[in-house]
Amino acid sequence: MDQNRKVHQFKNPVLNWIEFRLPIISYFKKEYGDYPMPKNCNYFWSFGALATITLVTMIVSGIFLAMNYTPHTDMAFDSVERIMRDVNYGWLMRYIHSNGAAFFFIIVYIHIVRAMYFGSYKYPRELNWILGVFIFLLMMATSFLGYTLPWGQMSYWGATVITNLFSAIPIIGEGLKTWLLGDYNVGNATLNRFFALHYVLPFVIFGVVGLHVAAVHVHGSNNPDGIDIKSKNDSVNFFPYMLIKDTIAMCAFGVAISAVIFFGPNLMAEVDNYIPADPLVTPAHIVPNWYLAPFYAILRAVPDKLGGVLLMFGAIVILFVLPWLDRSKVRSCNYRPIYKWFMMGFFVNFFVLGYVGMLPAEGLYLLIARVGLLYYFGFFFIITPFVGWIEKPNKLPLSISDVYAKNIASNIGGGEKGMPSPAMQKDTNL
Amino acid sequence: MRLLFIIFLFFSSNIFAAEMSSEKMPKHEWSFQGVTGTFDRAAIQRGYKVYREVCAGCHSMKLLYYRDLIDVGFSEAQVKVIASEYTVLDGPNDDGEMFERPARPADRFVNPYANDNEARANNNGAYPPDLSVITKARKYGVDYIYNLLLGYVEPPKGMEVGNGMYYNKWMAGNQIAMPAPIADGSVDYDDGTDNNAQQLSADVTHFLHWAAEPEMEERKNLGIKVILFFIILGTIVYLAKNRLWRDIT
Numbered sequence: 001m002d003q004n005r006k007v008h009q010f011k012n013p014v015l016n017w018i019e020f021r022l023p024i025i026s027y028f029k030k031e032y033g034d035y036p037m038p039k040n041c042n043y044f045w046s047f048g049a050l051a052t053i054t055l056v057t058m059i060v061s062g063i064f065l066a067m068n069y070t071p072h073t074d075m076a077f078d079s080v081e082r083i084m085r086d087v088n089y090g091w092l093m094r095y096i097h098s099n100g101a102a103f104f105f106i107i108v109y110i111h112i113v114r115a116m117y118f119g120s121y122k123y124p125r126e127l128n129w130i131l132g133v134f135i136f137l138l139m140m141a142t143s144f145l146g147y148t149l150p151w152g153q154m155s156y157w158g159a160t161v162i163t164n165l166f167s168a169i170p171i172i173g174e175g176l177k178t179w180l181l182g183d184y185n186v187g188n189a190t191l192n193r194f195f196a197l198h199y200v201l202p203f204v205i206f207g208v209v210g211l212h213v214a215a216v217h218v219h220g221s222n223n224p225d226g227i228d229i230k231s232k233n234d235s236v237n238f239f240p241y242m243l244i245k246d247t248i249a250m251c252a253f254g255v256a257i258s259a260v261i262f263f264g265p266n267l268m269a270e271v272d273n274y275i276p277a278d279p280l281v282t283p284a285h286i287v288p289n290w291y292l293a294p295f296y297a298i299l300r301a302v303p304d305k306l307g308g309v310l311l312m313f314g315a316i317v318i319l320f321v322l323p324w325l326d327r328s329k330v331r332s333c334n335y336r337p338i339y340k341w342f343m344m345g346f347f348v349n350f351f352v353l354g355y356v357g358m359l360p361a362e363g364l365y366l367l368i369a370r371v372g373l374l375y376y377f378g379f380f381f382i383i384t385p386f387v388g389w390i391e392k393p394n395k396l397p398l399s400i401s402d403v404y405a406k407n408i409a410s411n412i413g414g415g416e417k418g419m420p421s422p423a424m425q426k427d428t429n430l
Numbered sequence: 431m432r433l434l435f436i437i438f439l440f441f442s443s444n445i446f447a448a449e450m451s452s453e454k455m456p457k458h459e460w461s462f463q464g465v466t467g468t469f470d471r472a473a474i475q476r477g478y479k480v481y482r483e484v485c486a487g488c489h490s491m492k493l494l495y496y497r498d499l500i501d502v503g504f505s506e507a508q509v510k511v512i513a514s515e516y517t518v519l520d521g522p523n524d525d526g527e528m529f530e531r532p533a534r535p536a537d538r539f540v541n542p543y544a545n546d547n548e549a550r551a552n553n554n555g556a557y558p559p560d561l562s563v564i565t566k567a568r569k570y571g572v573d574y575i576y577n578l579l580l581g582y583v584e585p586p587k588g589m590e591v592g593n594g595m596y597y598n599k600w601m602a603g604n605q606i607a608m609p610a611p612i613a614d615g616s617v618d619y620d621d622g623t624d625n626n627a628q629q630l631s632a633d634v635t636h637f638l639h640w641a642a643e644p645e646m647e648e649r650k651n652l653g654i655k656v657i658l659f660f661i662i663l664g665t666i667v668y669l670a671k672n673r674l675w676r677d678i679t
């Protein structure tokens with residue numbers, strides 16, 4: 001072996017001992033200590049850290065729940081209620097886990113919105129974006145599997161509806177559905193495998209998150225102005241400058257999620273899921289978790305079952321190719337006067353889709369869902385390539401430090417420095 | 431933009447809650463409402479009496495143990511007496527036989543029926559739902575239960591109420607298999623509280639809500655501390671951040 005390789009020297013002899021054998025100390029120093037962040041990054045750039053914190057929280061609370069949960073159709077519902085009543089702080093773990101799932105999606109949606117608006121998916125971060133979409137897919141699968149476990153009415157019927165989608169696939173559909181369920185209907189075999197998969201998938205997510213973070217660290221983070229770091233003066237070290245901002249974001253997030261966990265833990269839950277699963281009684285209308293509702297709206301907007309399934313999955317798969325649909329070299333929508341409004345429209349449209357996805361698919365709601373569906377795909381296939389071609393972007397600033405200095409100058413008198421908008425400031429005061 | 435997002439979120443969740451229902455569900459005043467709301471122990475004890483004398487004839491509460499009643503102010507001795515009024519099937523004993531014995535505080539609330547089929551057979555085919563988490567399992571929760579109990583009115587002209595069914599203002603579809611369970615004076619209170627139908631309904635709802643969320647007081651208590659922790663830590667870190675970033679130009 002190469003005995004002459006350069007070994008980092010630290011003051012602490014224990015660190016030196018480790019570093020000589022496994023250069024993990026210098027790795028952490030490089031990736032989390034001296035890692036350069038564009039100094040104009042606003043609090044939108046904290047949502048990646050928040051998502052990581054939430055993932056770890058979900059895994060930890062989930063392990064404690066699994067210690068007391070029984071994956072059997074006759075006992076699952078009661079075992080969850082036993083956790084809530086008779087296990088010490090079981091209610092806390094359960095409410096953290098169930099509301100944490102919803103907040104995880106809120107955070108990840110904001111994270112995605114940020115990546116889309118500021119063009120973080122563009123060269124050279126395409127692979128990073130692809131890994132992110134992959135994480136999003138895994139999250140949806142995991143949350144669906146987890147929603148089945150309490151074995152309430154919505155668990156059972158949600159699982160029935162979603163697994164039924166697979167039967168729409170020609171020829172192999174029915175066989176595939178039976179193979180997935182382990183039975184002809186959703187039953188004990190299904191619950192068992194869903195529990196097994198729900199336990200393992202978060203660790204897969206954790207692994208992909210590792211790749212996602214490693215990938216972003218290669219070219220560094222994007223920033224609100226979408227221009228590259230050109231000199232040392234454009235960036236600050238992650239530690240302590242960004243870490244401290246992430247900590248503020250974490251506290252604000254902690255207040256928000258605690259308000260729900262402790263004072264309205266069932267606000268985001270479906271009441272029907274407190275009724276034990278009954279295969280003989282179908283709920284009046286079966287709704288998915290609200291954070292999956294936009295995709296559910298797309299599914300139901302199409303009169304053909306197979307078409308609906310394809311478009312629903314297509315709505316996610318399309319995200320993978322977004323970096324190649326958008327031909328504009330300008331990253332940030334702040335400098336794209338036309339595309340900016342279509343982008344905002346896309347976010348609003350996604351909300352509207354989610355809203356109608358929770359309502360019965362009939363009359364006006366169905367019409368809205370169809371218009372929303374057209375805009376969703378139109379945005380990717382027509383608007384994004386076309387606008388990139390005709391739009392004349394605003395002049396980009398010369399460097400990050402230029403923008404930053406300007407921001408500070410316009411914010412003098414306010415308490416906060418380098419903040420892009422007053423709305424952001426309010427959030428940190430939560 | 432994020433603020434917009436959050437506003438949207440709250441706005442839309444409110445719409446979800448307010449959707450449907452031609453008549454608005456009247457809101458009742460509950461002591462457990464709000465950030466610092468607590469259970470009224472006396473009301474829960476009275477409500478338990480209503481449950482035992484009225485509801486328990488048909489409705490099970492199989493997630494509860496008799497020992498849970500200690501949490502609402504019954505003494506251990508009282509709970510022993512309450513439990514011993516029920517019999518449970520135990521066994522097999524050393525001779526391999528099942529036997530009956532009086533219930534103990536460590537037993538679950540005894541089910542009025544041996545199984546679901548017996549429950550249906552005795553109730554005209556309708557299954558009386560288990561009440562353990564009923565206030566969490568219905569839209570509008572406690573207000574729904576309270577109003578349902580008092581919602582038995584004359585059906586509107588021209589409406590045919592099915593055989594063995596009753597008209598109720600708040601039931602989905604307005605037909606309910608349960609006859610009006612509570613009337614003025616159907617239960618006598620020991621503590622001299624007025625026992626009109628409103629009071630009885632409010633008390634039993636209070637009891638059911640405690641049964642559904644027995645952790646509520648502990649939860650809110652801890653919640654205030656956790657939120658205070660985040661606010662204080664957040665403030666300190668925020669000040670430190672301003673100090674730290676002052677030198678970045």
